[in-house]
Amino acid sequence: MKDITKSLKSGDHIIIDGSAGIIIKNPSEETLEAYREKIILLKEYEEKLKEIIDLPCTTTDNKEIELTANIDFDEEIDFIINTGHCGIGLYRTEHLFLEEGGFPSEEKQNEEYKHISDVVYPKNVTIRTYDIGGDKLLPRSEKEDNPFLGWRGIRICLDREDIFREQLCAVYKSSVNKNIRILFPMISSVSEVRRVKEIIKEITDELEKDGIEFDKNLKTGIMIEVPSAALLAEELAAEVDFFSIGTNDLIQYLLAVDRGNDLISNLYQEFHPAVIRTIRQITEAAHKNNISISVCGEMASNPHAVVVFIGLGVDELSVSPSKYPEIKQIIRSISFKEAAIVCDEILKLSTETEIKERIKKFNSNILNENSVTQLI
């Protein structure tokens, strides 16, 4: 698959089946017909999903799950309006860096954040501070041998405090609607969180002194995506208002599997027992400290995983805009009580294959086979 373009010539036909993760080169008439049929069924299913847009996002036994969207680029904001104004569980700010070719000014950020806050109101928007580095852009040219283990996310922000302070100021100044939350990526220790809180205190004291209006109860949260943060979840939960699990990074760091490396993609296992048990531990720590727990990594958009998150007690799922209606439909079809029983069972299993089998069995009556990503 990796070198597919090398074996294609002008005039070849291909089918890209994103849900199965396959490309079919020069399909037979029979295959083409099967896919035409699939497209019709998928369209029908999508039309049907529109019917639930205004219905509550609750399980069959009335447990409310907050369903929000991940926004990477401003172009995706229309989606928020079209879905009847859902909240934003993860607003990635890296695109500002990309558009400006460097760090944007405080004024530019202020404009952006206020705009997004107005669009989403009265729902919440969770603005994540810059997560640059790793697989994303870097504000300097030096090459790192292990960028994923290097200068990234909060590490850059705490080293380049001037930039971090500008971003925080912009977020606070944009918070007059009182619907903004702020999220810090790549946290790996309690000291980092305490340093962030000291900086916030200095900034808000200054704003107050200058008579600038802002939300004095603005909630702060951290991404749990580094194994050390998962292990310290109890202590970290005492420091912040909410957690958001970044499964993309949590899985890569927990299993030591590069999230972008095709050669080992079979080892990148969302349903690995260590992943499931870690999510349970984080969720328990959050609830013990009465803070909310959300999941914003790609796994939250995997239809097969919804039962797992609900059963483990996650309060919020922040998903890719295109998956929003389907995930809502699935939440509305699942009983929290039954999902919790399935999770108690899978927490005792020791291989990903066994866990997937159990999940497949549960989901067989819930998922629409024409629409879902295949559980490979």
Ligand code: PEP
């Ligand atoms: C994650 O790691 O799951 C996440 C949401 O952050 P990003 O993909 O931006 O690293």
Ligand code: MG
């Ligand atoms: Mg991440």
